[in-house]
Amino acid sequence: MEATWQYTGTEPVKIKKYLQSLGMGHxxxxxxKKGQGEFLVDHRPVRPTTKILPNQPLTIRVVPEIPDPTVQVSHDPxxxxxxxxxxxxIDKPAGVSSIPGxxxxxxxxxxxxxxxxxxxxAADLRPHLITRLDRFTGGLLLVAKHHVASSMISQQVQQHRMLKEYTAVVEGQLEKQHGMxxxxxxxxxxxxxxxxAVDGQPAQTEYWVEEQGENWTRVRVQLxxxxxxxxxVHFASLGHPLIxxxxxxxxxxQVDHQLLHASKLSYKDPFTLEQLTFTSPLPASFKKY
Structure with missing residues (x-):
């Protein structure tokens, strides 16, 4: 694959530092650098230690990854x-798993x-799922078509700068309209x-109450x-498990799987530097509530 960026800084900068600022991993x-691709400045191959000047284009060319033979091809929709x-x-339906297991x-x-x-x-046949959902949770998934995209967005994932919002219906009525x-x-x-558990991994879930019934509450949730x-786990710990x-x-x-839907996804595209936002409507299983 090939990608090009126009350097808009005012001072010369090394290729590595510039690509890291865009999100590229080490x-x-x-x-x-070791030969699985090349760096080009002004469309000419250069060394990895080269500095880019203001307004110069930087291009990377990378050879495709070897496809994973353990991941079979499916032509399901x-x-x-x-x-x-x-x-x-992808808008994933509830009941479909994200990855083989x-x-x-x-x-x-x-x-x-x-x-x-x-x-x-496609030349690249080893896609990478950037976000995943439980089998019975539907909604938006982000997939990188190749390992360059996967690497470029990894900082956003690790630093929790990718916005992921969910809609959930929980049992009972929550006391707070907004909570963490x-x-x-x-x-x-x-x-x-x-x-x-006190020895578990840190976890923070923010929620906003959007609608309440006699024995249920619909919440907007941000991870x-x-x-x-x-x-x-978090809503069950409050005594309000998901219906x-x-x-x-x-x-x-009344329903055979948790009422949880990945309804909004927003990320900064490291190739175009645009903020992209997508939404998914609630499935039919939510309508009765």
Whole structure:
């Protein structure tokens, strides 16, 4: 793949420092440096130690990754919200797993994206899921079409600068209209279920009440960390589990999976430097509430 940026600074800067400011990780830079690609300034190959001058274009060319033979191709459907040369934003239905695993077959989102890229004749056939969702959580997923995109956005993920908002319906009526749940989450004895524990990983979930019924509350939720089952564990710890969440004690009398939907995703595209924002409407399972 090939990508070009126009340097808009006022002072000369080394290629490495400039690419790091855009988000590129050390590993990818070193891979290109060691021969898995090349750096070009004004369309001429240059050494990695070269300095870029104001208004000069910097281009990187990188060889494609080897496809993962363990990820099979699936031609099951994908609902694509956005696509460009580097990204796919997918609206995942509840019931479909994000990646292959012991309980997931070959129809996961990762398998489907690989199948989509194969059908499109793409050179890069090793997509990277930047965000993931539980099997029975639907909504927006960001997929990098190649490892350069994955590397360039890694800082946003690690520093929690990517906005991820969810809609959830929880049992009962929350006392506060707005709150921050700040409780560490841990895994115990190899179980799928997570627990609140003092020795767990830090986890922060912010919420806003948007609508209330007699025995339910619809909330808008923003993640400030990305722990497994974070929203489900945090609301269960308040005594308000998600409706339909059998794993954390939610009422399953009317729905067979947790009412949780990844409704908004916003990130800064490291290639165009634009802030991109996408939304997903609530699925039919939410309508009765």
């Amino acid at each position: 590993r990818l830079f070193n891979d290109i 994908l609902k694509i919200i956005h696509e460009d040369a580097n990204w796919l934003v 012991p309980t997931a077959g070959n129809g996961t989102i990762l398998n489907r994206v690989k199948g989509y890229l194969v059908a499109a004749g 749940i700040d409780q560490p989450i841990a895994r115990r004895d190899g179980q799928i279920q997570r627990v609140i 400030h960390t990305g722990r497994t089952h974070q929203i489900r 339909g969440d059998h794993l954390y004690g939610g009422d399953t009398s």
